[in-house]
Amino acid sequence: MKILAIDPSSNRIDTSTTGIVLLDNAKLIDYWVVPYGARNFRRWFSEIGQELAYDVCVIEEYIARDNDRSRDNSVLETVAAIQMCYPDSVLQRNAGYQSDIPNTLLKVLGLWKFKKSHHQDIRAAARLGLFYAMRNDIEEVVQDIGKIATKKMAS
Incomplete structure (x- = not known):
């Protein structure tokens, strides 16, 4: 199963990045590491994203909070742009994803170190994609995780 997983960026903070x-x-x-915001995501989509073959597109769900002024709710604008590009996408909350997909597992799977990311956005996107597969019992992904982990532990 091919999973396209996206960790959306701020639409306001120019040091933020979208991890895909x-x-x-x-x-x-x-x-891919896409510069902040909806405009840059749409540019990436027109140059690269629209040609990708995938089975499911998973976007990290962002919950807006009215009572916290430090929150950057402009992420919702980026999420909306992603959904316009990928109308069949699924929003996935990330609650519990670090316990379900621990750092050690990401390291074993070779999904730990990436270049050019602002706040480990690529790692977060990879974790999100695997988390979606585990939470939805996508057997082929779960089996592949087991195969890779078993092979690495045996060597």
């Missing part, structure tokens, strides 16, 4: 991974089960096919 394309996974084939638990293996990395490719990844």
Whole structure:
């Protein structure tokens, strides 16, 4: 199963980045770091994203909070732009994703270190894609995680 997973950026803070991974089960096919905001995401989509073959597109769900002035709710604008580009996408909350997909597992799967990312956005996108697969019992992904982990532990 090919999973396109996206960790959206702020639409306001220019140091923020959108992290995108394309996974084939638990293996990395490719990844991208897109500069902040909806406009840059749409540019990436027109140059690269619209040509990608995937089975499911998963976007990290962002919950706006009215009572916290330090929150950057402009992420919702970026999410809306992503959804316009990928209308069949699924919003996935990330609650519990670090416990379900721990750092050690990401390291074993080779999904730990990436270049050019602002706040480990690529790692977050990879974790999100695997988390979606685990929470939705996508057997081929879960089996691939087991195969890779078993192979690495045996060597």
